[in-house]
Every structure is written in structure tokens, then in C-alpha cells.
Amino acid sequence: MTYIQQGTPEFRKASFGLFIGAWVTFTILYCIQPLLPAFSQHFQVSPAVSSLSLSVTTAALAIGMLFMASLSHRYGPKRLMTFSLLASAILVLISAWVRDFASLLVVRALQGIALAGLPSIAMGYLGEEVDPKSLGYAMGLYIAGNTVGGMSGRIITGMISDWLSWRWALGFLGALGVVLGVVFWWILPVARNFQPRRVNEPVRQRFRRALGVYAGHLRDTGLLCLFGIAFLLMGGQVALYNYIGYQLMAPPYRLSQTAVGWLFVVYTVGTFSSAWMGRVADRHGRRLTLWIGTSTMALGALITLPMGLVWKVLGLAVFTFGFFASHSIASGWVGWRAAGNKAEASSLYLLFYYMGSSVGGFCGGLFWSAFAWRGVIAMILGFTVLAMGLQMRLSRLTRTVTAASSRGGTV
Template identity: 50%
Template sequence: MSTASASPATPSDTASPQYLARGTPELRRAQWALFAAGFSTFSLLYCVQPLMPLFTHAFKVSPAQSSLALSLCTGLLAIAIFFVGLFSQALPRKRIMALSLFASAALGTIAAVAPDWQSLLVLRALQGIAMGGVPAVAMAYLAEEVEPDTLGFVMGLYISGSAFGGLSGRVITGLVSDHFGWRAAMGTLGLLGIVAAVLFVWLLPASRRFAPQRGRGWAGVVNDVRAGAGAHLKNGPLCALFAMGGLLMGAFVTVYNYVGFRLLLPPFSLSQTFIGFIFVVYLVGIFASTFFGRLADRHGRGAMLSAGTGLALAGLLLTLSDALPILIAGIVLFTFGFFAAHAVASGWVGQLARGYKALAASLYLLVYYVGSSVLGSWGGHFWAAGSWAGVAEMAGALLTLALVISAGLVWRTGGMRRSSRQADRSPADTAVAGVADR
């Protein structure tokens, strides 16, 4: 199937205006809308991380069991992202994301009054399903609507919103739970999510370069999956990016799941509030996402992907220190490297995909969140067996493998340095530029 036919919902390139261009009010509104969406989704997703030690006491569960409050949510999120991606060609982009934001915020608010551990896990599982609409569609929306030379920067801003959400969710729940308990903390995040959903609906421009394909039925979806997934899974560099997403996220969630347990124990013995404020280091993720997004646009995605992964590995090694300033510096560097690498990888997926960009984004995020769910929960066994050294050993192995894969991507793609010739291509050509120029 040709590239042109693989993007049947894209209108003619002669339509004006073709893209959301840098400096225009429409792009600024889209940036803030998706920043709000990223904030809501990821603050609700990760707000339970600093609460895990409290769950072990409130519900009498083990540290590994307490991680189910996150891993079950991310696991169902991965599945939801995939299925939303399958049907995304037939559904309006903005409406999917808006419904996702409102539903996940409402479920998060209800979870604050869960009567027992099983009820909390059920609500978190449903919340994971509800969250699937934003990550599955946001990357495709940006790849379709934003001019190619600005995509890396704008994708970085979306990732920044995700980083800010992860930061806010952890800090707010750490602070509120220390004074009012974990239920008040989760309820606060649910209400903030509803506010973010309202802002999203108000700000986001409707799709210009995408029109839903109605009446295609299940057979049309199956054909899209067969054609799209077949093309994506035969695309070696794209599959390498899928693997990168799972490895990076698995290492990241493992570290953040269990660093709170470490900081509660000697020689640190920190309070829940202080541990919550440790997550202020997420601010470097906001900077790293936009900074490396720009660098990737200018100097090549492969080199920047390797650099971000290497920085994350270096930061992980620093967390082995028992000196609190060095440990915090390690978390800062680890976080910077992760967000840098993730911003580059997620932006690269849309460029390497041979059409069916929503499906490509869904496959990337499926592997990404499966890594979070499976590897993040598996890290509890390494904590039980070897404390923090065991966690660092596991995360280090994942990052080392990711570094090897990123080096292979540099070799196979030549770093994907954008040229003016690539910037002048049609949208269909731009989607396959990385493959065609190898």
C-alpha cells in the first residue's frame, strides 16, 4: 500500500492553512491544551507513587502489592491505548481526548473514597482504561497538525506537560497526605483533573488535517490493523523505538516506585512531605523535553536519544550513594535523561511511521506502558531481595540494553538529521523521511 493511501483521512495539501505553524495563536492554544491534558493524565496516573508506603500500612499489603495501584492502572492503560488507536481513524481526535480527561478525573475522585484495597484497585484499573484516549491520540494529533520543522519542539512541550503532571501529582499527594491523609490527596488530584479537562476543551483547535472515516465497521478496522501494523512491525527502526519506550519507562517507574521506600529508611528517615518534594526534580524533565526536542530537530534524533539514555544511566549510578545530596543529584540526572530520551523517541515515531500514525503511536505507548506495568511491579521483587542495590541493578540492566538499541538506531538511520529538502516534502513524504533517506 502506498504512503498516500495509508493516510486516507488527510485532506489535500493545498488546503489553507495546512499546518499549525510556530508563532500562530492556534498553535499556542494547542500547546496549552495538550499541556493541560498531559498534566491531568499523568498527575492522576502517578499520584499514587508517594502514597505506596501509606498503602502498605492502611491496607496491610507488601511493597510489591502496593505497586499494583500503579502497575494495574498502567497495564490497563496500555491496552486501552492500543484499542483506542485501532478505532481512532473513525473518531474525532478532540472528542476522544476530552471524554478521556473527564472520565479519568471523575474516577480518580471516586477512588479517594474506596472502602478497601480491592475496591481501590478496581477503580484504578477503570481509571487506566479511561486514560487511554489522551496518549493514544495526542501524538497523532500533533504529528498531523503541526508543521514538520516545529514538531520536535511541540512534542517536547506535550511531554513537558506530562512531566509537570507527574511532578504535581507526586508533590501534591505527598504534601496533602502528610496533613490530611491519602484520601484527601487523591480527591484533590481528581478535582484538579476536572479543571484541566475544561481548559482542554476550551483551548484545543479542532483537527484541520484529519476527518473521521465513518461507517467503516469492524472490517475496516481489521484492514487498518493488518495494513498499518504489518507496515510498522516490518519497520526495523520503528520497532527499535517501541522497545526503547518499554525499557526506558520500565527503568523509570521502577526507580520512582521504590525510591520512596528507601528514603523512609535509615540513613535518611525522611518524612512523607519531604519525600513528596523530592519529586520537584520533575522540573528538569520539563526543561529536558523541550530542550532535547529542539536539539533533535537540529542535530539528529539518534544522537540525542543515545545522549539522553546515557545521562539516565549515569544518574542511576549516583543514586547508589548514601549521601543525600549525591542521591538527589542522581535522581535529577536520571530524570533529565529519561525525559530527554522519551521526548526524542516519541517524536521520532510519528516521523518514521509509514502512514497510520495513530496506530504507530498506540504501539509505541502499548510497549511503553507494558514496560511500566510489568517491569515496575517486578522491581518489587528486586527490592525485597537486594534493597536499593537490587532495584538499581535491574534498572541499570534495562538502561544498558536501551543504550545499545539507541546506538543501533544511530547507525541504521544516520541520526535522522533534518534537511531543508525534507522540510519541503508533503506530509506523506515527511512521515517516511527517516526510512526513505536511509
């Protein structure tokens, strides 16, 4: 195999191309998060129901990724990722002019299916194309694109919806997504290690083969632990960001939509932590780095409990640092743990990741309605404690694998 080496023009193009792709994907996915209070007011729905505009998208994305990984073997990763970006951007333009909340949910679900083409393939593309010695850094840069996209999309919609309306905000992001989708196609290197698989086999046989691959990954206890960690940590992250806006736009804070949108600038902390902690993991090991990330998330959630606005912002920043550090380590760990079919392993990781987003986002609304902000934080802390339990199990498995490998054993 010919790998892309760090420091080469191909590495810079691959990193920047996937950064753009991640930016568009996560801008589109999360741009409506600061708009949830506006949807509650405009469509006259509760916070939990309003959160479905995000939950249905992440759920559809999670399911769609199971099929997109297999389609990449037929059409090629670059072609499918480009289609994903352009189709999802066009659907954002459509969502800007829906007339009722049910129609918005339908379009957002279609967006989730379209968006599945990039995250389901991007990590597998990096795992197959980039030199393993630089994979942690490359994965960190890709995750950094996630954070920048998630941050800027929220800021843009918050500002434009205050100045004009939420419809104009979505329309602007849709048009921008189309332009950047074209740039992505132009700059991303074609996969050199890509091997098409049985393009002429019957659909039923291909489906059975894909199910067999997924079942094999689900029998790996270590991968199951990583999938569970993704579910729990993402569920907590989405719950925190979904409902902080409801609290800060109400008394005693009474922040504007623009001000709430600008709170997401703390995502720059995640941009730094994902790349930096990826390098730390390359040097000092994944187990310790993942523990640090998850513990930092719990600390950040606790810091948001006091009423002062400064504590809210500080807690968001600390939580975000820990979340993206944990996500970059866990996602890279999946590629290392899977012996083969890395794209399918990444898809399963992201299936659990985005199902966690859907479940945590909706359940957070129930906790918010019943117990206010303390209820949301209690749910998040419960998720992080469960994730730590899975990390303990994963650490024991990793030590067993390392000991067997040092003895020349088979694992």
C-alpha cells in the same frame, strides 16, 4: 494540508491545550506513586503488591491505547481526548473512597482505560496538525506537560496525605481534573487535517483493518527498536521512583510523606530537558541526542548509590534529565519513521512504553525485597544497557536509510 505554524495563536492554543491535557493525564496516572508506602501500611500489602496500584493502571492504559487510536478516526481527536480527561478525573474521585485494595486495583485499571484516550492521540494530533519544522519543539512542550503533571501530582498527594489522608489527596486531584478537562475542551483547536475513516464499516472489518495497520508497523525493524527502547527506559524510570520513597522513609533518612513528595520537584529538570533536547535534536540529529539521554540516565542511577541524601537527590535529577530527553526524542522519532497511520504508530510506542512501566515497576519491587536499593539500580542499569544495544541497531538502520535516500534509492 494546512499546518499550525509556530508563533501563531493557534500554535499557542494547541501547545497550551495539550500541556493541560498532559498535566491532567500524568497527574492522575502517577499521583499514587508517593502513596505506595501508605498503601502498604493501610492495606497491609508488600511493596511489590502495593506497586500494582500503578502497574495495573499503566497496563490497562497501554492496552486501551490500541483501541483509542482507531476510535479517534470515528469520533475525532478532540472529542475523544476530552472524554478521556473527564472520565479519568471522575474515576479518581471514586478511587478516593474505596474500602479495600482489590477495589482500588479495579478502579485504577478503569482509570488506565479512560486515560488511554489522550496519550494515544496527542502525538498523532501534533504530527498531523503542526508544521514538521516545529514538531520537535511542539513535542517537547507536550512532554514537558507530562513532567509537570507527574511532578505536581506526586507533590500534591504527598502533602495532602500528610496533612489529612491519601483519600483527601485523591479527591482533590479528581475535582481539579474535572475543571481542567473543561478548560482543555475550550482551548484546543479542532483538528483541521483530520480525515474520518469509514465510519459505517462493520466493527469486525474495522478491527481487522486496525490489526493490519499495527502488524505493518511491527514489521518495521526501526520502529521495533524504538518500541523496545521505550519499554526499557520507562521500566527503569518507574522502578527508580517507585522504591526511592521506601528507602527514604526508612532509617537512616526517616523522611516524611511530604518531604518524599517534594523530591519529585526534580521533574522540573525533565520539563527543561524535553523541550531543550527536542530543539537540539532538530538541529544536530536524533541519534546523538538519544545516546546522550540514555547515557545520562545510567549516570544518574549510579549517583543514587551512595548513602548521602544529597547524592540521592542529585542522582534523581540527572536520571530525570536523561529520561525525558530520551523519551521526547524517541517519541518524535516514531512520527518521523512511520510512513503513514502515525496515530497507530504512536499508540504502539506508548503500548510498549507503559507495559515497560508495569513490568519495571513490579520487578523493581522484587529486586528491592531481595537486594534492597542496589538491586533496584542493578536492574535499571541492565535495562539501559539493553536500550543502548537497540540504539546501535537503530543507528545502523538510519544510516542505511540516509545513504539510500541520498542515492535516490527506495527505502
